[in-house]
Amino acid sequence: MYHNLRNLMKKYTFELLQNYKKYSANEMLLQSHIFYEAIKTRRSVRDFSDKQVAEDVIINCIKAAGTAPSGANLQPWHFVIIKDSQIKKEIRIAAELEEKEFYNGRAPKEWLAALAPLGTNEHKQFLETAPYLIAIFSKSFDVLEDGSQQKNYYAAESTGIACGFLINALHHSGLASLTHTPSPMNFLNKILNRPNNERPFLLLVTGYAADGVKVPVIKKKSIEDITTII
Numbered sequence: 001m002y003h004n005l006r007n008l009m010k011k012y013t014f015e016l017l018q019n020y021k022k023y024s025a026n027e028m029l030l031q032s033h034i035f036y037e038a039i040k041t042r043r044s045v046r047d048f049s050d051k052q053v054a055e056d057v058i059i060n061c062i063k064a065a066g067t068a069p070s071g072a073n074l075q076p077w078h079f080v081i082i083k084d085s086q087i088k089k090e091i092r093i094a095a096e097l098e099e100k101e102f103y104n105g106r107a108p109k110e111w112l113a114a115l116a117p118l119g120t121n122e123h124k125q126f127l128e129t130a131p132y133l134i135a136i137f138s139k140s141f142d143v144l145e146d147g148s149q150q151k152n153y154y155a156a157e158s159t160g161i162a163c164g165f166l167i168n169a170l171h172h173s174g175l176a177s178l179t180h181t182p183s184p185m186n187f188l189n190k191i192l193n194r195p196n197n198e199r200p201f202l203l204l205v206t207g208y209a210a211d212g213v214k215v216p217v218i219k220k221k222s223i224e225d226i227t228t229i230i
């Protein structure tokens, strides 16, 4: 499949840009405002309902992630949707083992201090409660049909952007999510039977937020703090 994809790309053909919306200046301002108002309501949630979510919703969100830009369009990502309760349990056990060590000695003091306002700890009940875990893998190279390896460019940047699309799509669909990175998380390759050219990138937990869920009081930096206009 990858072989074909790469051969196709050698062809150098162009087509007219489809469905490009050319807004008036006012409409553009309005649209940017509407998007900001919607995305700013996203928060990481650490307590999920076990209420089921249609698999097609998750598939659509991953389709959205798959439209992300990527270095040389090599799409160096793989998404594993985990809904099986036994596999979720295995992931929870492995993640909690790592997290226990992290919170009780492995993490530098400064890191623990940065995490303190979030009230997180080694207990990861949500890994079993949420209806879906999505493990995202990033591939620094692909293995082609003939067994040879082909390098991917900007694999981490590309996968990060795809994850941004995915988080945005889940939020837009009315699902809560948590970006989770048990450290280290190579246990995911073993549990999910993924090849070693795939590096676990993020574990995204998603579903309905639990009723009455609370989130830490945090602040986002101001536009002045994060922007320079020259």
Ligand SMILES: Cc1cc2nc3c(=O)[nH]c(=O)nc-3n(C[C@H](O)[C@H](O)[C@H](O)COP(=O)(O)O)c2cc1C
Binding pocket: 042, 043, 044, 045, 046, 118, 120, 178, 179, 180, 181, 182, 215, 218
């Ligand atoms: C790369 C990355 C890794 C993260 N890892 C964890 C994690 O392992 N556990 C956790 O509870 N939250 C994790 N988070 C969530 C952050 O703590 C959260 O995004 C941050 O506190 C801001 O809160 P908000 O998402 O509600 O805006 C992670 C977020 C990112 C982007």
